[in-house]
Amino acid sequence: MTAPTTAAAGQQPQPQPPLAAGSARGLLDRVLRMRELAILVVLAVMLVATQIDNTSFLSEQGIKDLLLNATILVLVAVGEAVVVITGNVDLSVGSVLGVTAFAAGDLLKHGGNPVLSVALAVVLGAALGAFNGVLVGVGQVPSLVVTLGTLYIIRALDSIWVGSREITASLLPSGYKTFGHDGVSAVPYLALVAAVVLIAVGYFLRDYRSGRECYALGSHAQAAALAGVPVRRRVLAAFVLCGALAGLAGALYLARFSYADAGTGNGYELTVVSAVVVGGVGFTGGSGSVHGAALGALLLTSINSVLPAIGVSSVWVEAIDGILLLLAISVDRVMALRIAGLLRSRARQARTGTNG
Amino acid sequence: MNEPGPDLAVxxxxxxxxxxxxxAVRALRSVSLSLYAGEAHALAGENxxxxxxxIKVLAGVHRPDEGAVLLDGSVVEFGGPAAARDAGVAVIYQEPTLFPDLSVAENIFMGRQPRRSFGRVDHRAVREAVAALFRRLGVAMDPERPARGLSIADQQLVEIAKALSFDARVLIMDEPTAALTGSEVARLFAVVRALREQGAAVLFISHRLSEVFELCQRVTTLRDGALVAAEPLAGLTEADLVRRMVGRTLDSLYPKQETEVGAVALDVSRLTREGVFTDVSFQVRSGxxxxxxxxxxxxxxxxxxAVFGIDRFDAGQxxxxxxxxxxxxxxxxMAAGLALVPEDRRAQGLIMQMSVERNIGLADLKAATTAGFVSRRTERDRAVDWAAKLQVKYARLSDLVGTLxxxxxxxxVLAKWLATGPRVLIVDEPTRGIDVGTKAEVHRLLSQLAADGVAVLMISSDLPEILGMADRVLVMREGRxxxxxxxxxxxxxxxxxxxxxATAGSAR
Structure with a gap:
C-alpha cells in the first residue's frame, strides 16, 4: 500500500526504501487486532462449549438475553475506554448511571416524554462528566482522586434526593418498557443503540484528528502539548463523552430493568474498568480501542449468563471476573515484552543492513 | 545595534x-535575535x-515578559506551539518528545494529518508522506512501528522528519546531533542546507563547535541570559567562540594527567549476550x-x-x-566497588522529582543510615560536601534535581556515584549535551579520579573526548x-x- 511515490528529492545517490513498510497494515494495527481477536475466540469457545452442554442456551431468546445484558456495560465501557485512552480514569460512572436512571424515571413518572427523559439523562450525565473534566483537565488534579471524590458526592446527593423512593415498572409508560425488551428478531433495540454508539466513537477515534490526539495525549501529555494538541480541551471532551454515555446507559438501564432506586449502579465502576482492561485498553493511556473494550464488556456479561446455564453457582462469577482481569493484564505484559524484543531485533537488522 | 543581515532584508x-x-530566575535579559531567510544562524552559550x-519563546511555548517576537517585521503573539507551527516555525527539541504508543508515522503528523472528505484523517496519505520523508533523509525505519523502543538516535531522526514534514520557514534545532553518528549528521546537514537554499531560516544549537562552523554563517552568543555578541562566523575561531560563551579562556578541554597504572581492577572475559554482543574481553587497570x-x-x-549486572549475559565472566x-x-x-553513570541521565541516572541532596545520597544510603533510619542531617552534610567538590550550581539542596x-x-549523577567510593567507574556518554565549561570540569574530575587510583571505563561517541582522555581505546563494532x-x-x-x-573490509 505504501507504494513508492514521487519525491526522490534526496541529494544522496543512496535510495534506501523504508524497511518492511510493504505490509499493508502496520505492526501496531496487527497487534491490536490480535488482541481483539483473542477475546473474540475466548468468547466464541465459551459460548459454543456452553451450547454443547446446554442446547437451549443459544436460542433466540438466549442470544437476545446475552446482548441485552451486555448493552448497558458496553455503553459505559466505550465512554470509559475513551477516558482511559487519554491517560485518565472515571470512577464516577456508576454513580452517574444511578442518578441519571432515577432522573429519567422521575420525569417519566410524571408523564414526561420518553425521548425527553432519555435526553435529560444524557445531558445530566454530560454535565457531571464536564464537572470531572474541568477538575482534571483544567485543575490538573489526578483523575483517580477527582472521580473517586465525585463518585461519593454524586452518590450522596442521589441518596438525599431519592431517599427511599423507587421507580418501578408500574410507574413507567409501556412503550418505554417495550423498547427495553423488544428488538429486531434476536437483536434488541438497546443493542442496536449500543452498536451505533460503538461504531461512531470507534470511527471518531480512528479517523479524526481530535480522536488521534486523545491517543497522543494519553501516550505522552507533554509531547502532545508541544505538538499543539489542546490537551485540556480534549481531556474535558473525553470526560463529557464518558458522562453522557453513562447517562444514556442510565436511561437504558431503566428501560431494561424497569427499576431504579438510590442504590442503582452501586459499584458498577469496577465492572466497567474491568471490561475496559480485559478489552486491552492500556491503563497507562494511549493504547487500545473502544471495540476491544466493548468485547471485554461482552465477555464479562456473557460469563454471567454462561455459569448458571452450565450449572455453576453464580458466586463464582466475581472470582472468574477477577481471574480474567489478571489474565488479561498478564497477556498484555507478555505481548509487550515480546513485541519489544521483536522491534529490537528488527532495528538491529536495519542498522547492520545500512552499516554493511 | 545589530548589523544589517544579508541583503538588508527583513x-x-x-x-x-x-x-x-x-x-526569581531571570532566564533571558533583553535579548534580541534576527533570523534571515536563507541563513543558518548558530546560538551559542553554556548550559x-x-x-x-x-527557543521556547520562538516556538510559542513561553510568552516573553518584556519585548516582542517579530514575524516578517511585524509583532506577533504566539498563543501556543500550534500557532508558532502554523506560522511556519519548526522546532527540534533537545529531548525527543514522542508518543511511545503511536506509530512513527502518526508521531510525525500528529495534529496535522492530511484529511479527506468529512475531515477524516487520510491514513494512506500520512504513510506515503512519511515514506517520502524517510527516503529524503535516507532513514531505514518502518513508519508503522510504534515509537516505543526506538534508540535515542532514531528518536532524533523522527523529530527531524517531523520538523521537515511541513515546509518550515524557520527551522530551529536544539542539539539535534548529540545522538547521531557521523553519516547521519552528514545527511541531516545536507537536508538542512537544501532547506536553507530554498529560503528557510535556520537556528542551530550544538555543543560541537566544529558543526557550528560547518553549518552556520552567523552566531549569537548568550551568557547568563544576556546577549554577548551577534556576529558573522567567518573570521572567528573556536577559541573566540568559547571565550564569548564562558567569559574567560578555557585552559584545556582535555586535562589528561599522567597516572601510575596499577593492578587490574576490572576484568571482563569472553562476555556474550546472544544477539547483542559477542566474546567481549578487556581489562581496566586502576589509574x-x-x-x-x-x-x-x-x-x-x-x-x-551487563558488566554492572543490570542485564543478564549468556557466557563469560x-x-x-x-x-x-x-x-x-x-x-x-556496587558492593564490589563498581559504579555506572548511565547514558540517559534523565531516565536512568536521576530521579527528577527528588531533591538534589536526595539524589546525591541515593546510591550510598547506607552511609547515612543508623539502625534502619536515614539521617537527614548526614545525608545533607554529605550532599553539601559532594556538591562543593564537583562545583554543582544550585539554589538550594532541597530543590528538585529536574530544575538544574x-x-x-x-x-x-557523578556525585551520587562518587559518594560510593568506587574502584571502577563506568561512565556512559559523560558529557553528552553538556556545555564546554562543564565538560572541561567533568574531564578534570575523571582525570583526577584516575590519578587517585580509580579505574575508569569511558564510553563516548565524542571522538575528540576519547582521543583526549583515554590511555587506551577499545573500539566496538556490531557487538564485538x-x-x-x-x-x-x-x-x-x-x-x-x-x-x-572500513579497512578491515567486512564484505557484506
Missing amino acids: PVLALEGVSKSFG GAGKSTL EIVGLAGLVGAGRSEVAR VAVGGRRLRPGSPSLA SGGNQQKV IAAEISRADATEQTVVAAATG
Missing part, C-alpha cells in the same frame, strides 16, 4: 529586547545561558582511563549494563579486583571488540576505521 523571525523570568528558553568507542548501536552501553562477580545483581556489583541545567544534573588502540596510535582515522570496519 528578518523572517526576530526577537526584540525579550526578557523572561521564572520566579543555563538561556538558549532553551529563547587508567580506557575509552570505549564505536558507532551508536555497536553494543557499548549494553556491555556496560566479570571480575572486580580479582574476584568474580555474580552476574545479574547491581547491588553486588543539564550539565549540573550530570554532576549530580574490533580493535584495541594505544593512546599513541589513536587518531580519528584509526578509531573511525575500526568502528566502521
Whole structure:
C-alpha cells in the first residue's frame, strides 16, 4: 500500500526504501487486532462449549438475553475506554448511571416524554462528566482522586434526593418498557443503540484528528502539548463523552430493568474498568480501542449468563471476573515484552543492513 | 545595534529586547535575535545561558515578559506551539518528545494529518508522506512501528522528519546531533542546507563547535541570559567562540594527567549476550582511563549494563579486583566497588522529582543510615560536601534535581556515584549535551579520579573526548571488540576505521 511515490528529492545517490513498510497494515494495527481477536475466540469457545452442554442456551431468546445484558456495560465501557485512552480514569460512572436512571424515571413518572427523559439523562450525565473534566483537565488534579471524590458526592446527593423512593415498572409508560425488551428478531433495540454508539466513537477515534490526539495525549501529555494538541480541551471532551454515555446507559438501564432506586449502579465502576482492561485498553493511556473494550464488556456479561446455564453457582462469577482481569493484564505484559524484543531485533537488522 | 543581515532584508523571525523570568530566575535579559531567510544562524552559550528558553519563546511555548517576537517585521503573539507551527516555525527539541504508543508515522503528523472528505484523517496519505520523508533523509525505519523502543538516535531522526514534514520557514534545532553518528549528521546537514537554499531560516544549537562552523554563517552568543555578541562566523575561531560563551579562556578541554597504572581492577572475559554482543574481553587497570568507542548501536552501553549486572549475559565472566562477580545483581556489583553513570541521565541516572541532596545520597544510603533510619542531617552534610567538590550550581539542596541545567544534573549523577567510593567507574556518554565549561570540569574530575587510583571505563561517541582522555581505546563494532588502540596510535582515522570496519573490509 505504501507504494513508492514521487519525491526522490534526496541529494544522496543512496535510495534506501523504508524497511518492511510493504505490509499493508502496520505492526501496531496487527497487534491490536490480535488482541481483539483473542477475546473474540475466548468468547466464541465459551459460548459454543456452553451450547454443547446446554442446547437451549443459544436460542433466540438466549442470544437476545446475552446482548441485552451486555448493552448497558458496553455503553459505559466505550465512554470509559475513551477516558482511559487519554491517560485518565472515571470512577464516577456508576454513580452517574444511578442518578441519571432515577432522573429519567422521575420525569417519566410524571408523564414526561420518553425521548425527553432519555435526553435529560444524557445531558445530566454530560454535565457531571464536564464537572470531572474541568477538575482534571483544567485543575490538573489526578483523575483517580477527582472521580473517586465525585463518585461519593454524586452518590450522596442521589441518596438525599431519592431517599427511599423507587421507580418501578408500574410507574413507567409501556412503550418505554417495550423498547427495553423488544428488538429486531434476536437483536434488541438497546443493542442496536449500543452498536451505533460503538461504531461512531470507534470511527471518531480512528479517523479524526481530535480522536488521534486523545491517543497522543494519553501516550505522552507533554509531547502532545508541544505538538499543539489542546490537551485540556480534549481531556474535558473525553470526560463529557464518558458522562453522557453513562447517562444514556442510565436511561437504558431503566428501560431494561424497569427499576431504579438510590442504590442503582452501586459499584458498577469496577465492572466497567474491568471490561475496559480485559478489552486491552492500556491503563497507562494511549493504547487500545473502544471495540476491544466493548468485547471485554461482552465477555464479562456473557460469563454471567454462561455459569448458571452450565450449572455453576453464580458466586463464582466475581472470582472468574477477577481471574480474567489478571489474565488479561498478564497477556498484555507478555505481548509487550515480546513485541519489544521483536522491534529490537528488527532495528538491529536495519542498522547492520545500512552499516554493511 | 545589530548589523544589517544579508541583503538588508527583513528578518523572517526576530526577537526584540525579550526578557523572561521564572520566579526569581531571570532566564533571558533583553535579548534580541534576527533570523534571515536563507541563513543558518548558530546560538551559542553554556548550559543555563538561556538558549532553551529563547527557543521556547520562538516556538510559542513561553510568552516573553518584556519585548516582542517579530514575524516578517511585524509583532506577533504566539498563543501556543500550534500557532508558532502554523506560522511556519519548526522546532527540534533537545529531548525527543514522542508518543511511545503511536506509530512513527502518526508521531510525525500528529495534529496535522492530511484529511479527506468529512475531515477524516487520510491514513494512506500520512504513510506515503512519511515514506517520502524517510527516503529524503535516507532513514531505514518502518513508519508503522510504534515509537516505543526506538534508540535515542532514531528518536532524533523522527523529530527531524517531523520538523521537515511541513515546509518550515524557520527551522530551529536544539542539539539535534548529540545522538547521531557521523553519516547521519552528514545527511541531516545536507537536508538542512537544501532547506536553507530554498529560503528557510535556520537556528542551530550544538555543543560541537566544529558543526557550528560547518553549518552556520552567523552566531549569537548568550551568557547568563544576556546577549554577548551577534556576529558573522567567518573570521572567528573556536577559541573566540568559547571565550564569548564562558567569559574567560578555557585552559584545556582535555586535562589528561599522567597516572601510575596499577593492578587490574576490572576484568571482563569472553562476555556474550546472544544477539547483542559477542566474546567481549578487556581489562581496566586502576589509574587508567580506557575509552570505549564505536558507532551508536555497536553494543557499548549494553556491555556496560551487563558488566554492572543490570542485564543478564549468556557466557563469560566479570571480575572486580580479582574476584568474580555474580552476574545479574547491581547491588553486588556496587558492593564490589563498581559504579555506572548511565547514558540517559534523565531516565536512568536521576530521579527528577527528588531533591538534589536526595539524589546525591541515593546510591550510598547506607552511609547515612543508623539502625534502619536515614539521617537527614548526614545525608545533607554529605550532599553539601559532594556538591562543593564537583562545583554543582544550585539554589538550594532541597530543590528538585529536574530544575538544574543539564550539565549540573550530570554532576549530580557523578556525585551520587562518587559518594560510593568506587574502584571502577563506568561512565556512559559523560558529557553528552553538556556545555564546554562543564565538560572541561567533568574531564578534570575523571582525570583526577584516575590519578587517585580509580579505574575508569569511558564510553563516548565524542571522538575528540576519547582521543583526549583515554590511555587506551577499545573500539566496538556490531557487538564485538574490533580493535584495541594505544593512546599513541589513536587518531580519528584509526578509531573511525575500526568502528566502521572500513579497512578491515567486512564484505557484506
